[in-house]
Amino acid sequence: MKVNVQLREDGDMLRGKIEGEIDTFTAPILRDELETITIGKYSLIELNLSNVNYMDSTGIGVFVGFYKKVNREEGKLKLTQLSDRLTRLFEITGLNELMDIETHKKVELSDGNF
Amino acid sequence: METFDYIEIKIPAKPQYVGVVRLTVSGMATRLGFNYDEIEDLKIAVSEAVTNVVHHAYTEAVGEVVIGSALYKNRLEVMVADDGHGFNFEEIKSKIGPYTENESVEVLREGGLGLYLMETLMDEVRVKNDDGVTVFMTKYVTREQVKDNVKRIPTK
Numbered sequence: 001m002k003v004n005v006q007l008r009e010d011g012d013m014l015r016g017k018i019e020g021e022i023d024t025f026t027a028p029i030l031r032d033e034l035e036t037i038t039i040g041k042y043s044l045i046e047l048n049l050s051n052v053n054y055m056d057s058t059g060i061g062v063f064v065g066f067y068k069k070v071n072r073e074e075g076k077l078k079l080t081q082l083s084d085r086l087t088r089l090f091e092i093t094g095l096n097e098l099m100d101i102e103t104h105k106k107v108e109l110s111d112g113n114f
Numbered sequence: 115m116e117t118f119d120y121i122e123i124k125i126p127a128k129p130q131y132v133g134v135v136r137l138t139v140s141g142m143a144t145r146l147g148f149n150y151d152e153i154e155d156l157k158i159a160v161s162e163a164v165t166n167v168v169h170h171a172y173t174e175a176v177g178e179v180v181i182g183s184a185l186y187k188n189r190l191e192v193m194v195a196d197d198g199h200g201f202n203f204e205e206i207k208s209k210i211g212p213y214t215e216n217e218s219v220e221v222l223r224e225g226g227l228g229l230y231l232m233e234t235l236m237d238e239v240r241v242k243n244d245d246g247v248t249v250f251m252t253k254y255v256t257r258e259q260v261k262d263n264v265k266r267i268p269t270k
Binding site for chain 2: 025057058093
């Protein structure tokens with residue numbers, strides 16, 4: 001059980017890829033990683049969540065915290081490639097209305113969960 | 115009386131063990147025939163309850179969390195307690211009222227979103243607070259129950 005964050009600059013954008021499970025154990029690791037981002041440097045921060053296979057309220061808390069910080073510093077944040085599960089979580093909590101979220105649209109060839 | 119199989123696990127109230135509980139829940143839910151989405155819902159709901167204990171119940175000394183699960187034919191009942199002791203599932207269940215009638219909700223509201231998710235993802239959530247906080251929740255297998263020796267018709 002772990003979370004992995006990879007960040008890379010792409011022009012004036014920052015692209016991030018988050019992988020793994022986000023729960024009470026890994027959320028602080030993710031929070032610390034996001035904390036290292038100098039928000040003002042980028043026109044857009046895009047975080048790809050396609051490989052986040054578990055998330056609960058602790059993960060929601062991290063993204064809400066980061067979203068608030070990005071807003072304060074007048075940056076832009078976009079979460080992309082959310083699985084159906086993650087999309088549901090953002091919908092249940094109403095955060096999809098607030099944040100810029102893009103659902104995963106790939107064709108599922110096989111079920112990787114089993 | 116309705117029969118059930120009972121599985122209890124006890125973990126240190128530390129964040130790194132919440133994932134262990136999740137794996138156990140996943141296994142039990144699979145056993146009962148829950149579908150993928152229901153299993154994921156259960157994993158989140160139980161994690162929220164355990165996380166709540168890890169965060170709030172033990173501010174100084176590290177205690178234990180007991181997760182007791184009753185596996186019925188048509189549902190899974192999970193109890194999460196922070197007293198570190200095992201418990202009599204039936205006895206505690208009979209003492210737990212609807213959470214709205216209990217001030218202990220305030221304790222849980224600190225974790226606000228966590229309780230909200232539990233309520234949304236489970237069919238029933240109840241909370242009891244005397245010695246420690248106990249969360250009791252139920253989720254029903256939505257699919258029609260069929261006899262074990264009868265092949266299931268895929269629903270999708």
